[in-house]
Amino acid sequence: MTQQVLNAIFIGSIYALFAVGYTLVFGVLDVLNLAHSAVFMLGAVVTYSLVALHGMPFLPAAVIAILVCGLLGLLIEFVALRPLRRRNAPPISALISTIGLALIFVAIVEQATSGSLFSWLWQDGANSVRFPTGTVPNPTFHVAGLTIEGTKLGILVISVVLMLVLGYVMRFTQVGRALRAVAENRRAATLLGINVDRIFASTLFVSSALGGLAGLLFGLALSDISPYIGRDQVELKGLAVIVLGGMGSIPGAVLGGYLLGLIEVFAFVRFGSNIEAGVAFAALFLVLVLRPQGLFGARLRERL
C-alpha cells in the first residue's frame, strides 16, 4: 500500500507539472489551451529523437526539447490565439483553434516513418518506443521495504522544485505581479504600462516549456512514448486536475495533481484497473456540477 501511495505521488507530480501549465494559460489568458497535451507529447518525442536518432546525450537533449516546446507555445500564441484576440472572438473560439493545432501536432508525429518528411523527428508512426536503457543512470533504492527508482525520485524532486520556483515568481517578483494583474484586469494592466501581448506570449512560452518537461519526464520514467501519450494519458486528466483545483489557480493545480494521483491509485486498489480510468472523469463531472470553483477555490470569477 505504501508503495502504491509512492507511485501515486510520482504520477501525481507529472499531473501537477502538466496541469500547472494548463491552468497558467487559463488563468492569465482566459483560454483553455487544448494543444497543451500535444506539446507534452512533443516534449517526450523531441527528447527521444535527439537521444535515439541523433545520438545526443540526455541532458542537452532535454534542454533543447524544453526550449522547442516553449517555442511551440509561442507558435500557439501567434497562430491560434492572437488573431482571435485581435478580433475579440469569444473564448470558445480559442478552444477550437488550439484543438486544430493539437490535431496537426499529433498527426505529424503519427504519420512520420523512416523515409517520410518528418523522419528526422520520429520514425515509428503510431507505435510506442522506449528510451534506450542507460539513457540516464537509474539506481534503485530500497528503503524500509519500499523500492524507489532513481528516475522517479528525480521526477518528484524536479517537479517540486519547479513548482516552488513558479510559486515564488508568481508571488514575489514584479513579473509575477504583472501576470496576476493581467489575469485579473487586462485593461487596468494596460493602463499601468504593462505590455499585455508580451505577457501573454511569455505565459505561453513558460506554460509549454513546463508541459514539454512533464512529457519528457513521463516518457523517461513512467511510460512508453507514442504520438498518443498526451491525448490519452494527460489531456483530459489534466482537465480533471485543474477543475479539481479550481480553474486558473496554480496551487490548486498542484494539489489537484497529487489528489488525482491518489484517487486513481486508491480506485485501482479498491476496484481494479477498469474503474481507475473513469474515476478522474467522474470526479471532474461531480466537482463541476457541485463545486464549479474547485475543491480549494474560494469563489468563482463571473465568466459570461
Next chain:
Amino acid sequence: MDFFIQLFTDPVGFYNQHELLIAQIGINAILAISIFVTFYSGQLTLANAGFMAIGAYTTVIMSLYLPTPLPVDMLVGALLAAAIGFLVGLPVLRLRGVFLAIATIGFVEALRLGVILNLPITGEGQGLKNPSADPLGGIVPILISVPILTYLVWRLTHTRLGQAWAAIREDELAASSNGINVPAYKMVAFVISALVAGYAGALETHINFFVDPTEYSVTRTIQILTFAVVGGTTNVIGPIVGAVFLTALPEIVRQFAAYRDVVNGIILILVIIFRPQGIVGRGGLAIIAPRWWTRWRTRERAAAAH
C-alpha cells in the same frame, strides 16, 4: 478528380464503390445536425459521443436479448439517450462556456471508461458483436433519415422554439426580458441534440458488425465539433456541408489521406480565424444560396406581408 467524374458519369457504379463512405457521410451528417441544435441555442456541449454510445449499445443489447424488431430497438436507443440527456442536463446546463464544454467531456469519458468498460452487458472493453448488422441494408435508413432530419431541424429553427434559441444564443439576458424561459429552452435543445445523437449511434450499429467502445471517446465529439465549426452554425445546412466535406475530403485527395488530421487541423484554424461564421455563413454559402436567391426571398416575404 476521378472521384467527381465517376460521381457524374456513373452514379450507380459510384454508389456501389463508395457505399461505406456514403453511409459514413450520412451518419456524420446526422451527428452534425445533433451538435447544430445545441450550437444554435448558444451552448458548446461536447456530450454527443456519449449519447451515441447510449443509442448504439441499447440497440445492440436489445437485439441480442429481446425479440423486438430492430426499428423498435433503435427508437428505444434514441429515446434512452434523450432521457439520459435530460438527467445530465439538469445539473450541467447551469454551467456556461468552457465549463459546460468540460463538464460534458467529463460525462463522455466517465460513461465510457467508468460504465461501458466495466459492465458485463456492454462486453466491457471487448465491445459487442452486433447480430443484426446489415451493412448494405443499413445504408437505406441512413439515406432516408438525413433529408428528413435536415428538413425538420431547418423548419424548427424558424418556429417560436427556434427563434427563442437564436435569441438565447445572441443574448441570454435580453432573451429573458422578452419572456423566454432560458433554462427550459436550453434543456429542450440539449435533449433534442441527445435524441439525434442517440439515433445516429443506433443507425451506425446497423452498418457495423461490431460495437467498439473506443469509437465513443471525446475524439469522436471533437470530430463532430469540427463539422459544425467548419460548416458554420447559423443554419442547419452548415454542419451538414462540414460533415460531407470533411468526411469525403480524404477520399477526394487520396495523396493526403494519411495526413487527414493535419489537413483538418489547418482547415479548422483557417476557418475559425478568417471565416468564423463557417463555410456556410448567414444567408448561406454562395453556391447553395446565391445572392439573387436571398434577395428574391426577401422580396417575396415583403410581398407576402403586404
Next chain:
Amino acid sequence: MSALLQLTNVNRSFGGVHAVDNVSVEIEEGTIFGLIGPNGAGKTTLVNLVTGYIRPQSGSIKLLSPPPPASEKGSNSPPPLAGEGRVGAAVELARRPPHAVAGMGIARTFQTLRLYRNLTALENVLAGMHLRRRDDTLQQLIPIPAFLKEDRRRWQHARELLARVGLDPDKFGNRQAATLSYGDQRRLEVARALALNPHLLILDEPAAGMNPAEKDRVRALIQQLNQDGLTVLLIDHDMRLVMGVCRHIAVLNFGRKIADGPPATVSQDPAVITAYLGSQAQKTAAHVPGSEEMDVAATSTAVSAEPTSPLLEVRDLQVSYGAIQAVRGVSFGVAKGEIVALIGANGAGKSTILNSLSGVLRPHSGVARFGELDLTTAPPDRIVSQGLIQVPEGREILARLTVRENLELGAWGRSNGRSAHRDIEGLMKQFPILGQRRDLPAGQLSGGEQQILAIARGLLAQPKLLLLDEPSLGLAPQMVDTVFDVIKKIHNDGVTILLVEQNALRALEIADRAYVVETGRILLSGTGAALRRNPEVQKAYLGG
C-alpha cells in the same frame, strides 16, 4: 388614476455597499415616471430588481390590478398575454425570474444596448413577441398553408411594430441589427420591448450617447407611446429629456430616494441640486434654472487663452464605438503645470476622450500629441513610459493583489527598483490609509481608499501628465473632499493634471481652465472661476 407598480422598502446591497437602500416608489398607471440620479445612484439596480435580474434582500415589489392588455386594432389582434386572469389582484414580483416578470407585462430596454446583433430587425421583434405567440412549434414543422398564413401574420405584425417606433420595415426589416445606426438600434430595442404588448415599459437610458436631434425623436416617441396608453418608467441622465416628458420624478442618490414629485418641484429641491452639481452648489448657484427651452449649443462664453505650447495637444478628435460616435471633433490643450477639467453629464464622451489619449481606444481621426509622441498610434505601454498616466474611471485597482503589490505595479515601467521602492515607502507615509493596509487585498479597501490607491499608483509611474477619470465617482461627500485635497496637493507638487468630472462645481473650483463637454463636443470653455459663475453650466446639468 390607480397605482400600477408599487415598491415598498426595497433593499439590496452588494458586499456592504447599499446599492438600493430602503426605496419606496409608486408608479401611477398611464403616467410617464422618471427615475434620475447621478452615476452609481442605484437606478439600474432598481430596474434590475423590478425585472427580476436581481433579488431584493427585503421589501416588496407589487404589480397592482393591471387592466387587460391593450388589444391591437384590426383583425390581427394578438393572442392574449401568457398568465392572464390576474386582473384585480396584486402580484408580488420580487423573487420571480425575469421571464416570469416579462410574463406579467413588464417590458424593458437595457442601458447598454442588448439587441440580438446577428439577427435581422424583424427577427429581433419576432423574438420579442415570444410570449404572445401561441406555441405552434410542432404545427410549423408541417408547412401547410393555413399554418404558414398565421406565421405570415406575425411577420406583418412585427413590421407594424417597427413602423411604430419609426423604422421603415421595408428599408430596415431585413437588415442585421448590428448594422443599424446607433439611434436606430435604440429604437429597435424599444420595438422589441413593445412586442411583448406590455402594461409597463421601462426604458433604461434610451437617449444615452445621442445627439440633440436624436434625443428629440426619442422624446416624441416616448410621448406617442404614452398617448397610446402605455405606462412608461424612464431612467436617464439627460435632465432636459426627463424634465420635458415626465409627469412624476423620483431622484436617487447613494441608493436612497432623496426626492419624489412633479418635475417643477424636484428641480428646485436643494438636495437634488447638491447631488447633481456637487456639495458646493448651494453657495454658488446664482439661480435655479427654470423650465424654458434653451439651445445651449448656440451659446458660448469668453474663451480663455489656449496654451501656446501645450504639453498635450488635441485637435478635432473623433472616436466611435461601432455605430456610436462618442466623440465628434474635440480640440483642447493642456500646458505644463495646469489643472484642466473636462466636465459634462454622464455619457457626454469625457471618458472616451481620456481612453483614446491613453491608447486603450483608437480614435478614428484627429490629432493627439503629447510632446513628440503621437497618441493616436503609440502603443499604451509606450504612452505610459513617456509619462502620460491615466487613473481610470471606477478606479480599476487590482482587487486580488495587495495594496503594496498594486503600488509596486504602478512602478512597472521604471528601471530603477531602488528609487521606486523609496517612492512607495514615501507614498505610504504620505497616505497612512495605504500604509496601514499595505498587506490587505486592495479589494477590501473602501471606495475612497481605493481612489487614493489608484492615484498613488498613478504617481509611481512618474507622470508628466496625470489623467484623472471621475475621481469622485460613487464617493460619500466627506471622502470627495479628501480626494480633492489629494488632487490639489499633487498638483502643488508639480504634476500637470487633466481631470474629468461629473461633480462640476468641485472640479471647477480647483481647475485653472475647463471645457464643458456635451454629446461628444465641447460646448463651452473658460477659466474654472468664470465657468463656475456661468448659468449655462447649470443648465447643461439640470436642464432648462
